[in-house]
């Protein structure tokens with residue numbers, strides 16, 4: 001079991017902790033599939049909604065809040081029945097805008113695994129305004145059930161009345177909608193091919209700047225992030241932040257990064273290159289490889 005879960009496990013009811021231990025192996029990054037979840041419900045004898053609130057300390061253990069030391073854990077439950085944990089991360093000594101919130105981490109975790117709809121968000125503190133706006137970008141976002149310790153579940157509509165969202169800007173396919181834009185690029189570099197595929201799955205309805213980042217670690221593993229824009233612009237999630245959040249969920253260290261690639265559509269109104277380099281420089285001496293690709 002990974003050391004980062006030891007303290008959190010002691011906060012869980014004993015039967016649940018015992019049932020969870022085999023899942024918390026070296027590979028664990030916060031994804032529990034529907035059949036594993038059903039088994040946890042079975043073994044622990046707890047109803048699923050109570051169980052999900054009880055395992056929030058495990059999600060919070062994925063956090064890297066280097067500035068605040070405030071551990072936030074979230075769980076996104078996808079339409080498939082799988083659950084995806086996420087947690088906040090902050091870059092020490094750097095500007096606060098680099099921060100990823102727990103809800104963003106959990107939702108991006110689900111998106112990277114192919115989920116097309118989130119039905120529930122379970123989080124250990126009330127979602128901040130930024131996250132309420134981020135969630136409102138999702139397919140059927142206003143009807144996501146928000147579960148908080150000690151509170152009745154409420155729809156996002158309750159937490160975000162008079163919401164401004166993608167429909168106000170005539171966007172009809174919100175975040176997590178199925179989409180796959182093809183780009184033409186000749187490369188036999190697997191990391192570049194992966195990054196181009198991920199850029200095609202990204203979400204940039206406001207700038208057309210479809211983009212992705214792939215980080216490769218020294219042992220050859222890759223961790224990607226896709227660009228996820230927001231109708232209110234500022235809550236947009238940068239692909240580098242999503243990739244770093246992915247790396248941290250996998251218990252990897254910044255010092256493991258060996259290569260970093262940013263792919264952007266040549267049809268975009270903006271470029272994420274400067275912002276991406278700025279973030280990368282904060283964590284690694286690796287130089288950013290930056291490639292524009294043409295929609296085919």
Ligand SMILES: [Zn+2]
Pocket residue numbers: 101102103127128129130131132
């Ligand atoms: Zn937040």
